[in-house]
Amino acid sequence: MEKENVxxxxxxxxxxxxxxxxxxxxxxxxxxxxxxxxxxxxxxIRDIVFIFKVVKSDYTAEFFTDLSSxxxxxxxxxxxxxxxxxxxxASYTDDIVDFMEEMPANLxxxxxxxxxxxxxxxxxxxxxxxxxxxxxxxxxxxIELISEYTIKEAIEKIRAIGQDAETIYTIFIIDKKRNxxxxxxxDQFVFSKPEQTLDEIADKAAISVGVNTDQEDVAxxxxxxxxxxxxxxxxxxxxxxxxxIDDIVDVMEQExxxxxxxxxxxxxxxxxxxxxxxxxxxxxTMPWLIVLMILGVFSSVVLSSFQDVLSSLAILSxxxxxxxxxxxxxxxxxxxxxxxxxxxxxxxxxDYGHILWKEFRVALLVGIMVSIAAFIIFIIEMYLGIVxxxxxxxxxxxxxxxxxxxxxxxxxxxxxxxxISKTLGVTIPMIVKALKKDPAIISAPFITTIVDVSALLIxxxxxxxxxxxV
Amino acid sequence: MEKENVxxxxxxxxxxxxxxxxxxxxxxxxxxxxxxxxxxxxxxIRDIVFIFKVVKSDYTAEFFTDLSSxxxxxxxxxxxxxxxxxxxxASYTDDIVDFMEEMPANLxxxxxxxxxxxxxxxxxxxxxxxxxxxxxxxxxxxIELISEYTIKEAIEKIRAIGQDAETIYTIFIIDKKRNxxxxxxxDQFVFSKPEQTLDEIADKAAISVGVNTDQEDVAxxxxxxxxxxxxxxxxxxxxxxxxxIDDIVDVMEQExxxxxxxxxxxxxxxxxxxxxxxxxxxxxTMPWLIVLMILGVFSSVVLSSFQDVLSSLAILSxxxxxxxxxxxxxxxxxxxxxxxxxxxxxxxxxDYGHILWKEFRVALLVGIMVSIAAFIIFIIEMYLGIVxxxxxxxxxxxxxxxxxxxxxxxxxxxxxxxxISKTLGVTIPMIVKALKKDPAIISAPFITTIVDVSALLIxxxxxxxxxxxV
Numbered sequence: 025m026e027k028e029n030v031x032x033x034x035x036x037x038x039x040x041x042x043x044x045x046x047x048x049x050x051x052x053x054x055x056x057x058x059x060x061x062x063x064x065x066x067x068x069i070r071d072i073v074f075i076f077k078v079v080k081s082d083y084t085a086e087f088f089t090d091l092s093s094x095x096x097x098x099x100x101x102x103x104x105x106x107x108x109x110x111x112x113x114a115s116y117t118d119d120i121v122d123f124m125e126e127m128p129a130n131l132x133x134x135x136x137x138x139x140x141x142x143x144x145x146x147x148x149x150x151x152x153x154x155x156x157x158x159x160x161x162x163x164x165x166x167i168e169l170i171s172e173y174t175i176k177e178a179i180e181k182i183r184a185i186g187q188d189a190e191t192i193y194t195i196f197i198i199d200k201k202r203n204x205x206x207x208x209x210x211d212q213f214v215f216s217k218p219e220q221t222l223d224e225i226a227d228k229a230a231i232s233v234g235v236n237t238d239q240e241d242v243a244x245x246x247x248x249x250x251x252x253x254x255x256x257x258x259x260x261x262x263x264x265x266x267x268x269i270d271d272i273v274d275v276m277e278q279e280x281x282x283x284x285x286x287x288x289x290x291x292x293x294x295x296x297x298x299x300x301x302x303x304x305x306x307x308x309t310m311p312w313l314i315v316l317m318i319l320g321v322f323s324s325v326v327l328s329s330f331q332d333v334l335s336s337l338a339i340l341s342x343x344x345x346x347x348x349x350x351x352x353x354x355x356x357x358x359x360x361x362x363x364x365x366x367x368x369x370x371x372x373x374x375d376y377g378h379i380l381w382k383e384f385r386v387a388l389l390v391g392i393m394v395s396i397a398a399f400i401i402f403i404i405e406m407y408l409g410i411v412x413x414x415x416x417x418x419x420x421x422x423x424x425x426x427x428x429x430x431x432x433x434x435x436x437x438x439x440x441x442x443x444i445s446k447t448l449g450v451t452i453p454m455i456v457k458a459l460k461k462d463p464a465i466i467s468a469p470f471i472t473t474i475v476d477v478s479a480l481l482i483x484x485x486x487x488x489x490x491x492x493x494v
Numbered sequence: 495m496e497k498e499n500v501x502x503x504x505x506x507x508x509x510x511x512x513x514x515x516x517x518x519x520x521x522x523x524x525x526x527x528x529x530x531x532x533x534x535x536x537x538x539i540r541d542i543v544f545i546f547k548v549v550k551s552d553y554t555a556e557f558f559t560d561l562s563s564x565x566x567x568x569x570x571x572x573x574x575x576x577x578x579x580x581x582x583x584a585s586y587t588d589d590i591v592d593f594m595e596e597m598p599a600n601l602x603x604x605x606x607x608x609x610x611x612x613x614x615x616x617x618x619x620x621x622x623x624x625x626x627x628x629x630x631x632x633x634x635x636x637i638e639l640i641s642e643y644t645i646k647e648a649i650e651k652i653r654a655i656g657q658d659a660e661t662i663y664t665i666f667i668i669d670k671k672r673n674x675x676x677x678x679x680x681d682q683f684v685f686s687k688p689e690q691t692l693d694e695i696a697d698k699a700a701i702s703v704g705v706n707t708d709q710e711d712v713a714x715x716x717x718x719x720x721x722x723x724x725x726x727x728x729x730x731x732x733x734x735x736x737x738x739i740d741d742i743v744d745v746m747e748q749e750x751x752x753x754x755x756x757x758x759x760x761x762x763x764x765x766x767x768x769x770x771x772x773x774x775x776x777x778x779t780m781p782w783l784i785v786l787m788i789l790g791v792f793s794s795v796v797l798s799s800f801q802d803v804l805s806s807l808a809i810l811s812x813x814x815x816x817x818x819x820x821x822x823x824x825x826x827x828x829x830x831x832x833x834x835x836x837x838x839x840x841x842x843x844x845d846y847g848h849i850l851w852k853e854f855r856v857a858l859l860v861g862i863m864v865s866i867a868a869f870i871i872f873i874i875e876m877y878l879g880i881v882x883x884x885x886x887x888x889x890x891x892x893x894x895x896x897x898x899x900x901x902x903x904x905x906x907x908x909x910x911x912x913x914i915s916k917t918l919g920v921t922i923p924m925i926v927k928a929l930k931k932d933p934a935i936i937s938a939p940f941i942t943t944i945v946d947v948s949a950l951l952i953x954x955x956x957x958x959x960x961x962x963x964v
Contacts, residue, residue, distance in 0.1 A: 053699040055719050182684055192681050193663050210680055211662050214652055229523040247747065249525050250740045252722065269739055270720045273746070277717065280750035281834050284757070288830030289823055297835055298845075302852060306859040309827045313820055313860065313912075314867045321875060323815040328881040331808040338801040341811040345793040345946055348815050350783055352822065353759055357779045360758030364751050365767055375768075382772060389776040390783065397784045405791060411798040442783075476815055 030054050032065040039071045044078045051075075051083040060090030069098045076107060085114035092299070093126035100131055109138050116190050117143065118163035118271070121150045150265075158242050159235035161275065162256045162265030165189050168196045171205050171223035175213055178222055191268050194253040197226045204255055204263040206230045232257050235264060239275045244369045246272045283367050286464035287360060289313070312469070319473040326480040333484060337493060339413045340483070343402070343434045347483060350398075351441040351475040354390065358383055358449025359471060363464050366457050373458055380450045387446035394442060395435040402431035429493065433486050441479040448474055500524050502535040509541045514548045521553040530560030539568045546577060555584035562769070563596035570601055579608050586660050587613065588633035588741070591620040620735075628712050629705035631745065632726045632735030635659050638666045641675050641693040645686055648678075661738050664723040667696045674725055674733040676700045702727050705734060709745045714839045716742045753837050756934035757830060759783070782939070789943040796950040803954060807963060809883045810953070813872070813904045817953060820868075821911040821945040824860065828853055828919025829941060833934050836927055843928055850920045857916035864912060865905040872901035899963065903956050911949040918944055 030050060038047045050059065063072055072095065076084050088096060088111060100108065112120060112135065124132050124147070136144055146164045153159025167189045169178050178195065186192045195208045206226035216225050232255045233242050246254065246269060256265040282292040289312035293300050300308070327334070327344075334341055362379070365371040371379060405411040406427045418426055448471050453463035487493050500520060508517045521529065533542055542565065546554050558566060558581060570578065582590060582605065594602050594617070606614055616634045623629030637659045639648050648665065656662045665678045676696035686695050702725045703712050716724065716739060726735040752762040759782035763770050770778070797804070797814075804811055832849075835841040841849060875881040876897045888896055918941045923933035957963050 055699070055701070057718055179684065186681070186684060192684065210684075211656070214649065214656060214662065214680075229525070231525070247743055248527055252739065269722065269743075273717055273739075273743065276743070276746055276750075277838060280746075280754075281838070284750075284754060284830050284834050287754070288757075288826050290827045290830060296840060297831055297849075298840065302855045302859065305852070305856045306863070309824070309856065310860045310863050312827075313823055313864050316823055317816055317820055317864070317868055318871060320816040320819060321871075321880060324812050324875060324881050327812040327815070328809075328883075331812070331882065334811045335805050335808040338805040339798075341804045341814065342794050342797040342801070344811065344814050345797070345818050345950075346787060346790040348818050349790060349822070349942060349946070350787055352819070353786055354779070354783055356758050357760045357782075360754050360760060361767055364754050368747060368751070370766060370768065379767075382775070385772045386775045386779070389772065390780045393776070393780050394783050394787070398787055401788060401791075405794060410791060411794045412801065413798075472819060476819070480815075 030058055030062045032062045035059070035062050035075075036066055036071060039066075039074050047075065048079055051079045051087070056083060056087040057090045060087050063087075064092045064095050069095070069102060072099055073102045073107075076103075076111065081110050081114035085111060085119075089115065089119045089123065093123060093295075094299075096123050097127055097131065100127070100134075105138050108135065112139050112143065116163050116165050117146045117150060118161065118190075121147055121160075124151065153235060156239045157235065158233045158237040158239065158256050158267060159265070161239055161242075161271050162235075162267045163190050163271075164265050166194075166196055166253075166266040167192055168198050168263055169222055171197045171199055171221065171226060173222050174219050175216055175222070175225070176218040178208075179213060179218075190266070191253050194266070195222070196255050196263055196266065197222050198263055202262055204232065204257055204261060207253075207255065230255065233267070234259075240279050240367070242267060243272050243275045243279065248369075279367065283363060283464045286462065287363060287468065289316070289465070289468060291465075312465075316469050316472060319469055320476070322473055323476040323480055326477055326484070330480075330484045333488060337487075339411075339430055340487065342411055342413075343430075344480075344483075346398075347434065347437060347441060347479045348476055350394065350438055351445050351479045352472055354387075354394075354442045355445030355449045355471045355475050356468070358446045359453060359467050362450060362453040363467065366453060366463055373454065376450070376454045380447065383446050383450045384443070387443040390446070391439040391442040395439040398438050399428075399431050399435040402434055403427055406431070429491055433483070433491055433493070436486055437479060437483045440482050441475060444478050445471065445475045500528055500532045502532045505529070505532050505545075506536055506541060509536075509544050517545065518549055521549045521557070526553060526557040527560045530557050533557070534562045534565050539565070539572055542569055543572045543577075546573075546581065551580050551584035555581060555589075559585065559589045559593065563593060564769075566593050567597055567601065570597070570605075575608050578605070582609050582613065586633050586635050587616045587620060588631065588660075591617055591630075594621070623705060626709045627705060628703045628707040628709065628726050628737060629735070631709055631712075631741050632705075632737045633660050633741075634735050636664075636666055636723075636736040637662055638668050638733055639692055641667045641669055641691065641696065643692050644689050645683055645692070645695070646688040648692055649683060649688075660736070661723050664736070665692075666725050666733055666736065667692050668733055672732055674702065674727055674731060677723075677725065700725065703737070704728075710749050710837070712737060713742050713745045713749065718839075749837065753833060753934045756932065757833060757938065759786070759935070759938060761935075782935075786939050786942060789939055790946070792943055793946040793950055796947055796954070800950075800954045803958060807957075809881075809900055810957065812881055813900075814950075814953075816868075817904065817907060817911060817949045818946055820864065820908055821915050821949045822942055824857075824864075824912045825915030825919045825941045825945050826938070828916045829923060829937050832920060832923040833937065836923060836933055843924065846920070846924045850917070853916050853920045854913070857913040860916070861909040861912040865909040868908050869898075869901050869905040872904055873897055876901070899961055903953070903961055903963070906956055907949060907953045910952050911945060914948050915941065915945045 066072055091099070124135060136147065139147065150160065165188055167182060167186055169181060173181065182192055193210045195210065197205045197208060199205055206228035207230040208222055208226050212225050231245060231249050231251065233245060235256055235258050242254065245251070252269045254267050255263050256267060258264040285292045291308045293308060362371065406413045413427060413430060414423060415426060452470050453467045456463040456466045533545070536542055561569070594605060606617065609617065620630065635658055637652060637656060639651060643651065652662055663680045665680065667675045667678060669675055676698040677700040678692055678696050682695050701715060701719050701721065703715060705726055705728050712724065715721070722739045724737050725733050726737060728734040755762045761778045763778060832841065876883045883897060883900060884893060885896060922940050923937045926933040926936045
């Protein structure tokens with residue numbers, strides 16, 4: 025039951041007719057994301073600016089965050105300085121930083137000029153953290169209280185300053201020297217006595233992260249410990265920001281999308297697909313196709329040196345696509361499981377031996393079953409004439425035997441290809457991870473190349489040396 | 495800074511020496527997930543049962559949830575009925591249902607026998623919801639208050655009953671007829687006056703979901719509206735449960751893992767990779783390899799019918815793997831973007847035309863660039879002798895021209911293959927989605943098959959009809 029009962033036309037009409045009361049009512053009853061999506065399509069940007077003039081900044085700040093970055097930029101262009109200040113004061117610092125990262129330099133300096141000194145410092149600090157670190161996604165609007173406060177005093181304090189905080193459900197407790205001590209959850213206020221001190225009820229074993237912790241690791245910690253907010257400490261173990269679960273939900277989605285892109289050989293997009301242009305999409309997808317084509321030279325070399333064999337026994341070419349595809353698919357299965365396991369923190373280097381042994385046994389089992397199936401399928405294909413193979417002068421049992429040789433050869437190659445591809449599928453992501461690179465993008469090209477070449481070498485080896493077909 | 499400062503050995507030692515105070519202290523200061531992971535490896539299950547005897551059930555209930563299902567089962571076997579009741583009373587219903595789903599039938603009936611009537615009804619109700627629906631992941635421990643209460647009364651009520659609720663940060667407001675009216679966030683209690691009624695401060699536009707809503711859609715709603723809890727309504731619009739963000743985080747991870755598995759042709763695992771046996775893994779991976787091998791018959795047919803061409807011009811076989819791989823890779827890129835876009839709700843059927851047109855232009859651009867690169871790469875390969883192609887009696891400029899013909903033929907085929915694969919990569923997932931099936935698993939086999947066959951047909955058509963090489 026999503027509520028998307030607002031259209032661009034309705035917004036435009038209310039604005040055109042200056043129905044301010046109706047407009048305000050919309051903002052009070054409809055989630056800002058729905059309003060922002062409708063507003064993104066409004067033709068005249070001045071209509072959107074009008075919304076900011078008449079609706080309370082509590083609503084418009086969130087509404088602004090939900091607008092597309094293109095519209096955000098145009099809106100800020102039309103803002104007076106005082107309108108800009110109102111917006112910035114009502115926004116959380118991490119949201120300001122998020123949209124500033126999409127803005128041209130002149131708007132960035134304009135924003136930095138109009139905000140107060142503390143906000144400017146906070147923004148600059150957040151902008152300076154490396155992308156994808158805890159520092160880059162944290163916010164500076166949190167409630168920190170000194171551990172000596174009683175609960176009664178704490179509640180008064182929260183009433184006074186809490187309106188600006190991104191969450192009041194977790195209160196961060198520091199000592200007089202501003203060292204981080206622990207956290208208190210708001211529900212403890214409900215269940216504790218007013219005269220208890222924060223020090224008595226604080227969770228001093230609370231999990232924290234460092235400013236340089238990778239956002240993916242922060243997400244893993246949130247999941248593992250079921251957190252809704254986590255304190256971010258700087259190098260001196262001082263509290264410097266917090267990360268809330270809503271930002272982590274975005275991180276999880278972003279990281280999963282990136283891993284999926286990389287596995288499919290697409291360099292992760294900075295923006296959404298819809299906001300990425302044709303040329304940009306080509307740049308994100310083309311290089312890997314060319315890299316793999318160049319790595320494909322190794323298969324070409326093998327095939328090239330067996331041209332004589334292929335000429336005199338063309339049936340061999342017929343099964344090359346099946347070999348390539350099955351090798352690629354079976355390796356791809358293992359890689360996907362590995363990369364996902366590594367990404368969600370299920371596997372570490374210490375599990376390598378165990379997983380390799382398991383996947384090796386899986387490969388043996390799958391290899392045997394697929395080979396048997398292949399053997400039967402290929403004989404049927406030849407019997408039905410779907411695939412033509414009937415050397416001159418050979419008939420009856422002798423022909424069946426010839427066909428079994430070809431089919432057997434392909435099946436045996438398939439078996440080894442599956443075992444090799446699954447073994448590499450475990451090994452290469454682990455090596456890449458141990459080298460502290462992202463396994464998602466580096467693994468696939470390597471494995472495809474090695475599997476293709478080894479499948480062909482085994483194929484021709486069995487054909488020429490074992491079965492002596494040519 | 496994860497805190498994993500507890501080992502199996504330490505736990506075993508404390509239990510063996512009956513150091514109850516130390517043990518209790520551990521549970522008060524260390525997250526239960528860390529303790530459970532250490533406890534999973536304890537040899538003697540009676541040692542784990544001892545923990546439940548001496549540590550407060552507030553801690554052991556969560557600790558139990560974090561144990562592996564294998565250990566959970568053994569622990570319950572050794573429990574007396576009264577120990578079991580203590581555990582169940584301290585656990586949330588959704589957690590009980592989660593671990594019951596892993597238990598053998600005799601333990602399930604034992605659990606249902608010892609719990610009180612209300613819990614039994616709740617468990618039965620939750621167990622009956624279809625897997626992956628809101629009903630199956632919701633919990634029944636929430637705070638619902640009648641809208642006429644003042645804030646002061648509400649706080650007293652929460653103090654009295656709130657300890658058992660899974661969250662008190664969102665309070666669910668109903669009218670006297672038990673119809674759901676809206677929600678109140680706990681922070682509103684802090685910032686409102688004690689004599690205001692819940693009716694005055696409730697958010698009546700609060701988002702809700704139905705019991706049969708798919709969990710993936712619930713996750714999308716959480717993300718879109720930045721929720722931390724959502725009410726679940728039954729068919730009569732009555733409040734019947736709630737879902738909290740920690741469960742949604744698990745859903746998101748699970749859904750991303752499943753999509754990644756499906757895209758890689760692995761039927762999603764029910765348990766973690768580590769808990770899945772070798773045979774089970776083979777069953778999850780083998781069928782798709784065989785299905786694709788059978789679909790591969792179409793390529794075999796094409797190749798089979800051009801055996802004469804392949805015999806007389808073996809160089810053609812050399813480039814087949816490059817054609818197959820590039821076609822597969824470029825289609826795979828588009829499919830991955832589509833499937834992810836559909837999964838996170840970025841694309842719907844209405845976007846189909848727009849995306850097709852965009853991806854078509856991307857394909858043209860990528861196709862042209864890759865073809866040009868391929869043309870140059872293949873000529874260099876032949877020039878360097880890495881790939882051998884030098885028809886007898888042809889030298890000098892004539893040889894270069896012959897090589898350009900071969901290279902050009904492959905490049906043109908690549909161009910069309912890329913355009914076809916990317917176009918299909920948009921179209922097939924959209925069709926599958928429109929048929930209300932999961933695009934992740936059905937798309938890849940179809941596309942691989944169609945792309946392989948069309949690449950080969952184009953290849954031989956250009957070779958025999960246009961370039962008239964054979």
